[in-house]
Amino acid sequence: MRIGELAERAGTTTRALRYYESLGLLRARRTGNGYRAYDEADLTLLRQIQLLRDIGFELEDTRPFVDCLRAGHPEGDACPASLEVYRRKLAELDAYVARLTEARGRIAEQLARAESAAAPAPRCEFTCEGSTP
Template sequence: MQISELADRAGVTVKAVRYYERLGLLAPHRLANGYRDYDDGQLRAAREIRELAAVGIPPSKAAPFIACLGSGHARSDECPASVVAYTDGIAELDAAIAALEARREQLARRLASATDVVPPSPDQGTGCTVIDSLLAR
């Protein structure tokens, strides 16, 4: 099948398919006229890449999963390298969550200290004479 058909059937764009090729995740055969020719295995790989991206594993980290499919496994996560990729993805999410929680705590502390000095009512202005004078214009 040609690239546009593969993209349609996989639910991705032609640009995404070309990106997957640049990453080495897809390797279509070339016809005599130079056109790419994809088979059902590559369609399956493109769909898997899309599904992995939907759960947070970017195409740049999908190689172990595609290699697992390419080695004949029924599922892309039946290989040890895929399990490691899942573990790494969870660790990245945990780190991002911890960083967000720390930022939230900092904001909450700043909010708590700010509410001690800022007027509680909008009728009293912003509490900043420079801003109040700008708003009065």
């Protein structure tokens, strides 16, 4: 298939495919007239990249998964390098969650302190329902 068809089937742009090619993540073969040619394996690679990007991986983090697929594994995360990327990403997320939890706790403490120190709102002594003052 040509680049336009691959982009359409993958739900991306030809520009993105050329960029992936420039990074070595995607390898185009050339037809006799110079057109880029791709196959179903390339679509599988793209879907792996997109899946990983959708869940927060940087583009360079997808390389071990692509390499794993190219090595003949049916899944891109079956290789040790891919598993290591998963472990690293989980550690990053755990650290981020810990920072967020700490920040949330500090904000909750500040709010509680501020609420207890705040002057109570003045109460209205008069009600004007049904009468004019």
